[in-house]
Amino acid sequence: MRTRNQRTDRRTDALSKERIVDAAIEILDTDGESALTFRTLAARLATGSGAIYWHVADKNELLTAAANHIVARTLGASVNDADPREGIRAIALGVFNVIDIHPWVGTQLSREPWQTAMLQIFEGIGGRLRALGVPEQAQFDAASVLLNYILGVAGQNAANARLLPREVDRSAFLASIAARWTQHDPAEYPFVHQVAAQIPNHDDQEQFLAGINLILAGIESTR
Amino acid sequence: MRTRNQRTDRRTDALSKERIVDAAIEILDTDGESALTFRTLAARLATGSGAIYWHVADKNELLTAAANHIVARTLGASVNDADPREGIRAIALGVFNVIDIHPWVGTQLSREPWQTAMLQIFEGIGGRLRALGVPEQAQFDAASVLLNYILGVAGQNAANARLLPREVDRSAFLASIAARWTQHDPAEYPFVHQVAAQIPNHDDQEQFLAGINLILAGIESTR
């Protein structure tokens, strides 16, 4: 009997979409978005780029699969179903935090529309809106605002992480942003100047949640 | 007197940042984001890429300048200051529509943080929130939700426009999205399935405005 057990004990170094996606995630996490190329990936997997293309259609599919993997894992964990409001906050915060750790996920979410990761977020939100008693007519709009707000913040945070040379002091980074803001004419940009003062001691995550709460308040007020 | 009048009657074909940005906008609008390269741009301006680099640092600066140009022109036009609520809606709708016409602006807004275009939107919103009577403490958070929601929608619409092969029938496009949604397991994605039915006769702009109204309601309810 030469036939090995189906798909079990093949060569241990066999390539697979899973191994490729895992390696891609490692590169993205440790060296950033720009470090992932088919050459670095092939080097890490000790193969050639042609072999990778046998398992993956193109770079876009690879990035989508990587982002889906991370988001699915995150959303699966954070389930709090006592209060639908809390459930929505937990989903939103989960996405926010996952992008804090893997900023490239934010880039991918805002670049590629209607991928599975987005639908998962959408479903999680929508189901809880129903539980909240939002009428069916209004559910689509309500879930859409929440999702787009989350995607907007995701994109911005990913973009910020892209410029941040890697672990630059956070307060120095905030200060440099505030400085850029105050360079504009105060007469033309009074609000920007007023807010620039609040930037240094400013908590991204707290402000993100405040946004979620404002939207939830809006959804519940228009019933 | 050989000296010509300062900066007036130079060679009529002289390059300038303005001419370069204008040409870039034309290419982006007529042939899409992927069509803008330093080669196509040089060809259109009948010059070489080196000459362009004398006026523009890199492609990022070029795109930022182009987006700022378009957004500034749009926001300058749509001023309605009878009601601050209407003013905010006008700004949001202005950005939405400008991205409908120039989708690449949406890509740029979500990719490059804290550029002038974003600050202009932020300032327009913030000033009107103040006029609305939102307490100063809450203005930052309130302006931030609105801005991030707008940016989220901007990014998604830009991404959609990128996939749309150019002027494909809109209803066919919506139908294909709904089809993709319903491919997922109905048991796992009940909300997505419910909403997929509403996609075909669905107005993007209307839903966008509904989102703005929900957020405004939330802002006004938590005072």
Added chain:
DNA sequence: ATATTAATGGAACGTTGTTCCATAAGATCA
């Protein structure tokens, strides 16, 4: 007229995503 600076345009460089293809490994069948 001459020297200096500003601006030009096109060749060349290095990197990228992707394709191609000769070859090897695994499975199937005589």
Added chain:
DNA sequence: TGATCTTATGGAACAACGTTCCATTAATAT
């Protein structure tokens, strides 16, 4: 067991891109 066919591999080659370099020209100042 050996022959054949499919699956999978890895590295060379390609086209396109952003960017840099540099010899040359136009405009200005001396």
